[in-house]
Amino acid sequence: MAEINLNLDNQNIINDYFKDLTCDDYKESIFKGGQSFADQALNNLDISGYAKKRNNVYPSEKRGSSYLSPYIRHGLLSLKEVWNHVEKFKYEDKSKFRDELLWQEFSRHLYAIIGRKNREFLNFDIKNDPNEVVDTKKMNCIGTIENELESTGYMVNQTRMWYSSHQVFRSNKNWLESENYMYKHLIDGSRFGNRLGWHWVMGSQTGKIYGFSKFQVQKRAPKLCNECELMNNCPIENWPQVLSITNKELNIDLNLEKNFGPQSIQTSKDQPDFVWINGESLGDDDPALAELPNLPIIFVFDATLLKSLNLSTKRIIFLIEILKEISQKRSIKVYLDDPVNILSDKKFASTFAPVPKYKRITKIVKPTMEFPAKRLVEPINVYPRSFSSWRKKATIIS
């Protein structure tokens, strides 16, 4: 069992504990981890013009995106809190922005129901046309997108769509391999947000593909085309073609409690000795942390999982910064180990996370006290085939 010394500087922490578990050398993202940085980002949030500017790509000064996603992904900002915060903005911008928050909630909801089945196609099987394969080497658009992802840990929604479309329809790689590359570098990378994005682009959710071509680049980032050596010989002049799109059914287990966790606090005769937190919910307002302010905290980096994920150091540094800030307020121990080893035979409290890993761990080691997950929308006990069908049934929690 390795306990991580949070008093070391970030570079030494990466070198001492994570060197063999990461895919790059020490690299900080453009995001600082910690509740105070999340709060500051929310306080500075200005979504004026969001509806018109959301899809802008380059130059980056023209973007309308909020850059809140890493804080939302790790629970430093709840969707509800962000939802309430934008009340004061114009209807057009507020409703567009809130719609995107609902997409985030939808991705979590879907993941709660289908879990790891999101590695399969969802409602449609898609067959590619092998004649569409294009070498990306000289393409300024793809090169610039990859460079931004690797150097900052961030992509706007548009470039995520462009990149995934290109990789799915115009490369020889399996889509999961390309999805994994993005996931490793995105500071907001989650299997729910990322895979739903890829499914949407591939058409496996909706039955309609999102094609990427020169047209989008010229519209949203013309400089990339103007400076590209392939400008007059562009290999993506048109949309890619697919061979076939056919209906399929997913086999789903609809058990509300199993999928979404408890609706009220679960207690037992014992009192917890500490709070176990994980990457899904690291904010001061995490229900277990907030309700049990005097208990020490434990966080475990899952060594085996990290070895297989091979994340960028940017992602680890962001998490370390969050944990360091927590350590200034409360007693916390951080381990690099197997969470089951650390939690076995211990009395702990935790907040339910509707993700397969949390479900697997707590099946083996049961929390003494468990808090319901925070959410924006009441769980719905149906498999939603589309965002719009889910949206119609969605009740925002007041």
Ligand SMILES: Cc1cc2nc3c(=O)[nH]c(=O)nc-3n(C[C@H](O)[C@H](O)[C@H](O)COP(=O)(O)OP(=O)(O)OC[C@H]3O[C@@H](n4cnc5c(N)ncnc54)[C@H](O)[C@@H]3O)c2cc1C
């Ligand atoms: C292929 C692909 C992969 C993606 N991977 C991820 C991922 O790993 N993690 C992730 O959080 N989002 C992912 N998204 C969704 C979206 O692109 C990002 O949430 C968004 O770009 C984050 O930047 P922002 O906070 O500046 O967004 P803003 O436009 O400012 O949106 C505000 C918030 O709304 C939510 N949001 C916005 N757009 C979407 C969307 N299309 N789907 C779900 N939530 C949305 C996010 O929580 C975001 O922080 C992906 C989208 C695609 C097409």
